[in-house]
Amino acid sequence: MAKSKVDHPRRRSLSDPLSAALLPPPNESLAQKEQRLKAEYDAKKVSDGIDDMIRNERKDRTKSRTEVHVLLLGQSESGKSTTLKQFQLLHQPSAFHAERIAWRAVIYLNLVRSIQRILDALSPETDALDDHDDFDSLETANVIISSRGRPASAISGTRVPRLEEYRKRLTPLAALEDRLTHLLSSPDEDEPTQLGPVHPSWGAYAQQVHSDENAQVAWSNGRPTPRITIPTKQPTTSTTPPHQNGTSGSPNNSGKEIAVHTSTNWKKAFSLGGKARSPKSAHSGEIEGWWEDPDDPVHALNACAPAMQELWKDPSVRQSLREKRLRLEESSGFYLDEIPRITAKKYIPTDPDVLKARLKTMGVVEHTFLISSGHNRGVEWKIYDVGGARNQRQAWAPYFEDVTAIIFLAPISAFDQVLTEDPKVNRLEDSLLLWKSVVSNKLLSSVNIVLFLNKCDLLKSKLESGVRLNQHMVSYGDRPNDYDSVSKYFRNKFGALHQTYTPNKERELYIHFTAVTETQRTQTIISTVRDIIIKGNLRNMRLV
Numbered sequence: 054m055a056k057s058k059v060d061h062p063r064r065r066s067l068s069d070p071l072s073a074a075l076l077p078p079p080n081e082s083l084a085q086k087e088q089r090l091k092a093e094y095d096a097k098k099v100s101d102g103i104d105d106m107i108r109n110e111r112k113d114r115t116k117s118r119t120e121v122h123v124l125l126l127g128q129s130e131s132g133k134s135t136t137l138k139q140f141q142l143l144h145q146p147s148a149f150h151a152e153r154i155a156w157r158a159v160i161y162l163n164l165v166r167s168i169q170r171i172l173d174a175l176s177p178e179t180d181a182l183d184d185h186d187d188f189d190s191l192e193t194a195n196v197i198i199s200s201r202g203r204p205a206s207a208i209s210g211t212r213v214p215r216l217e218e219y220r221k222r223l224t225p226l227a228a229l230e231d232r233l234t235h236l237l238s239s240p241d242e243d244e245p246t247q248l249g250p251v252h253p254s255w256g257a258y259a260q261q262v263h264s265d266e267n268a269q270v271a272w273s274n275g276r277p278t279p280r281i282t283i284p285t286k287q288p289t290t291s292t293t294p295p296h297q298n299g300t301s302g303s304p305n306n307s308g309k310e311i312a313v314h315t316s317t318n319w320k321k322a323f324s325l326g327g328k329a330r331s332p333k334s335a336h337s338g339e340i341e342g343w344w345e346d347p348d349d350p351v352h353a354l355n356a357c358a359p360a361m362q363e364l365w366k367d368p369s370v371r372q373s374l375r376e377k378r379l380r381l382e383e384s385s386g387f388y389l390d391e392i393p394r395i396t397a398k399k400y401i402p403t404d405p406d407v408l409k410a411r412l413k414t415m416g417v418v419e420h421t422f423l424i425s426s427g428h429n430r431g432v433e434w435k436i437y438d439v440g441g442a443r444n445q446r447q448a449w450a451p452y453f454e455d456v457t458a459i460i461f462l463a464p465i466s467a468f469d470q471v472l473t474e475d476p477k478v479n480r481l482e483d484s485l486l487l488w489k490s491v492v493s494n495k496l497l498s499s500v501n502i503v504l505f506l507n508k509c510d511l512l513k514s515k516l517e518s519g520v521r522l523n524q525h526m527v528s529y530g531d532r533p534n535d536y537d538s539v540s541k542y543f544r545n546k547f548g549a550l551h552q553t554y555t556p557n558k559e560r561e562l563y564i565h566f567t568a569v570t571e572t573q574r575t576q577t578i579i580s581t582v583r584d585i586i587i588k589g590n591l592r593n594m595r596l597v
């Protein structure tokens with residue numbers, strides 16, 4: 054009976070070759086059986102693994118449909134981090150407000166460095182090396198002036214009679230600057246960061262800028278680790294002409310920058326003011342009583358406030374800065390018009406103050422928002438804010454692979470400025486070159502691109518103050534030098550590059566004129582962009 058039980062399926066299997074192949078061979082020995090069972094077990098493991106892979110892939114695909122990845126691209130100081138702050142203000146206002154107090158350190162540092170820039174620019178040693186042409190291009194805290202061989206006696210400019218007095222009274226700012234820098238820095242700030250590999254998809258462009266600069270991007274798991282940096286402290290004076298100094302940083306420290314590891318860390322460190330009085334403030338972001346802490350930096354700053362204010366209001370100082378064409382009003386992190394408010398003991402940064410604060414990004418910082426739009430509830434948006442300086446750009450490429458949309462920022466007010474990291478290069482030319490690389494990139498051919506022609510407020514005031522575009526871009530010819538004509542010209546120039554170089558002629562380009570420090574208008578633009586990106590993502594999903 055038992056035999057017939059075995060024979061029965063075997064007979065049936067004659068008409069079913071698959072079942073026949075799976076049946077144990079007749080007269081199978083114990084050893085053979087063991088071997089067969091092991092082989093079957095191994096085969097099942099492989100098969101289960103494949104099933105898992107397929108399941109995960111399917112899950113990933115579904116996930117990517119509900120996740121939006123947006124990359125903010127553009128040169129350094131183009132306004133990427135400011136745009137990210139606007140996203141945060143719009144979608145996570147309570148988190149934004151909870152962090153306001155931490156920005157105090159950055160704002161203080163921005164203010165102190167503006168004062169140092171003035172003192173540097175006014176110093177007699179600087180005068181001896183002065184070349185008026187070079188001040189136009191000096192941004193952030195870099196005051197390095199070329200002599201071009203002119204003797205000091207050949208220079209006549211407004212002298213500042215009270216300069217020595219100001220210097221003396223403002224001496225404590227040097228120590229304060231060091232302290233603030235220390236407070237914002239990571240413990241290994243002096244360690245040079247490592248150069249990451251150039252991603253193949255970024256190609257020739259990254260190779261080009263990668264080869265001639267000190268890269269400062271740290272990597273982990275194939276992606277750069279997030280860091281934020283503060284521009285280095287500048288020398289009081291320098292004899293190095295910018296065109297001889299590749300980085301335009303300090304010759305003493307070769308343009309080395311101070312790294313802050315993650316935004317959360319430095320924000321936490323400073324919301325406590327170094328020494329927290331109230332444990333409540335540590336957790337809730339609520340601020341109370343830091344001004345009662347005698348060690349808080351506000352006291353040193355507050356003590357120097359009258360001297361700072363007198364320096365900035367002194368007509369001879371303003372005249373001298375004008376002669377040197379140092380337009381501090383246009384520089385990043387400008388708070389000189391608000392010294393009494395910023396230095397007040399109970400000062401809490403306002404939203405516009407935080408938006409104006411300048412902290413250079415190094416590497417790539419990721420922010421996640423849950424954004425709902427229309428019937429589309431709770432889509433997860435990951436926004437990547439990258440460092441835009443030339444030695445940071447090789448870190449961008451790993452993010453190209455799964456990006457939904459790119460917001461590219463080009464500061465069009467910068468037509469008369471040069472890059473801080475390479476004073477041989479005009480900022481607008483650099484933006485155009487970068488734009489061309491992005492729009493022509495094949496990996497990005499199906500990615501939605503939104504262009505922010507940014508810093509329109511500064512462009513307007515620059516043109517109104519008489520700066521002529523055709524002196525910096527000959528191709529502009531004798532067109533009118535007003536805001537409407539100039540902004541249209543830039544829109545056409547960027548648009549034409551996209552038209553010519555995009556590998557995807559169907560791709561629509563969305564261009565906005567922006568001033569991302571202005572909240573109301575920027576938030577309207579962000580809402581429009583958000584809808585465009587969501588629509589584009591839905592369209593792409595249908596094509597998957």
Ligand SMILES: Nc1nc2c(ncn2[C@@H]2O[C@H](COP(=O)(O)OP(=O)(O)OP(=O)(O)O)[C@@H](O)[C@H]2O)c(=O)[nH]1
Pocket residue numbers: 127128129130131132133134135136384385386387408409410411412413414415439440441442507508509510511567568569570571
């Ligand atoms: N007036 C004005 N200032 C702006 C505008 N956009 C940005 N800024 C300021 O310019 C400075 C630089 O902006 P960021 O957002 O830090 O620039 P970024 O592109 O992130 O620069 P990196 O981090 O170096 O790549 C900040 O102080 C901003 O407040 C604008 O449209 N108008």
Ligand SMILES: [Mg+2]
Pocket residue numbers: 133134135412413414438439440441
């Ligand atoms: Mg940034």
